Structure formats: structure tokens, C-alpha cells
Amino acid sequence: MSVAIKEEMKISIARDFSSTPGSRNIFEGAYSGEEFLIKILEPKFQSILQSDNTIEIDLDGTEGFATSFLEEAFGGLARKYDPKLVLEKLYFISNDEPLLIEEIKSYIQDARRK
């Protein structure tokens, strides 16, 4: 009998990407939301799609996030995949700015309304 073990992948934006997250699109400059989505978030998201696993996203340790970065990274993922699935699979940690979690969730929920 096989038992499915629920594992959690971790992404720290400050450690794995940048402590100064930048613009919305790649052509606007370094460390954009689009770059984070393509290089880090989406590949990890795809790798857990067929499993029960979730991704823990640590938002702490950065200089702060502009709406453009967050909307493009997380809203962008919800435009490619089912927003409900994105909300189920992503788990956020934000001690520096707790309200950021609700903010990101609102971008995921509203992503398809654009």
C-alpha cells in the first residue's frame, strides 16, 4: 500500500530571487514579476501539479513589493492556471507585512477579470 506524503516546496523571494523585486515585465528591467514567474514560480508550480504537494512562498526579507511585481507574478500564474488551484497550491509567509498575503490573494482572485 502506497501512502501519498504531502510535501512542501519552499521559495524565498529574497533568497532565491532578489531582495529588491522590480518591475512588472522583463523588458522593463531586472528582477521583474514576469521573470520571477517564468524562472522560479511556474516551473515549481508545474512540478507539483500532479501531486498533493504545496509551495510555501516566503515574502520576508525584501525591500518591499510594488503592485506591478505582485500582480504580474501571482496574478500572471492565475491567468495561466485555475485561480482556485493556485490558491490551493500556494502557501504564503509574511511576517514583515502580514496584509501582503491578502493583497496577493486578491490579485489571484481578480486575475481573470482583467
Add this chain to the structure above:
Amino acid sequence: MNFFRKYSRYIIATLIGFLAGFLLQKIFHPFFDEKLDPIELAGIVLTIILALYVEFVIRPSFSNKESVRNVILQQVTTIKEQLIGIHQVFIASREKTPLPENEKMRIVSSFRTLSNEINFLKEIIEYSRIAPTQTRFQTIFKEYLKYKKNVTGFRFEDPTFSYDRKFFIKIDNSHKEFMKTLIHLIIELNQS
């Protein structure tokens, strides 16, 4: 049950007072009127109970509500001041083409401070469990997101970004709406 535990000392003191009264009446009965009017006695008992109830139940509950209301008012005022601060930074930087990186950083970090102040308000409201204020908080959060999106959304981090006339009107309108929700909450709290 909690009422009796909390005010047991006062209840015991009242009972001792009654007992002492009856004993005194027994000992020095020639000095007291033998006839005891039950209506008068009930009146005295009710007056004492009412006085104790007002003093130890109603008044503390009013003052608790008032202090919670004051904490919320103070927090909303802090948020209002933060919002004015961010808007002043925006107004000072809207003529700059492109918007300098240090100004962008200042705006983003100011939003972090504002976000944390709003989160603190959320925690106070959740703790106080004042239902209408909870509903009002959702509007405040919605207006905050709208304002932040207008100030730091679009191509904000693009090195060539600057606020043009179109942005200015949008940002100014969302700032007014955000401010309006805060003022509505202040009025509501003052009227409650």
C-alpha cells in the same frame, strides 16, 4: 456564574448589612417599628441591586467600549496621517521624469508601513468584535489596494516611468475615496 464570582465581595457585604440590620432590630426592637412593609422592603432591595448592577456591570462595559473605540480612533488617525504622507511624496515626485529610483523605494517602503498600520487596525477590530467596524474595515482594505495599485501598479518599476496626467487623476481620485472611508469610520465611531 462569573457575575457572582466577580462581585462576591459586594454581595457578601450586602448580605452582612441586611443581617446586621435584622439583628439590630431584634436586639433593640423597642426602638424600631414592629410592622414591616413588604413593598418598602422590596423597594430598598431593588434599589440596592440596581445600584450595584449599574456600578459594577453597566458602567465598566460602557467604559470598555469607549476605550476600544478610542484605540480604533487613534489607529485610524495614524493611518490617515500615513496616507497623507504617501500622497505628499507622490505629489512631490509626479513632475519628475523619470521617477528617481530612491523616490520609488521611498513610496514602496511607505506603503509597507501603511500596510502594517492597516493590519494593526484589523487586529484591533477583530479583537474588539464590533461588527459594523469589521464591515467598514473591508471597505478600507479595498480602497487601500486600489490606491496602492494606482500608485505602484502599471509600469511603476520601469526605469523610464513617470506619473503623467492620466495617472494623476486616477491616483488623486483613489486617494480621495480611501480618505473618505477613513473619515466615515471616524464619524461612525464618534456617533456610536
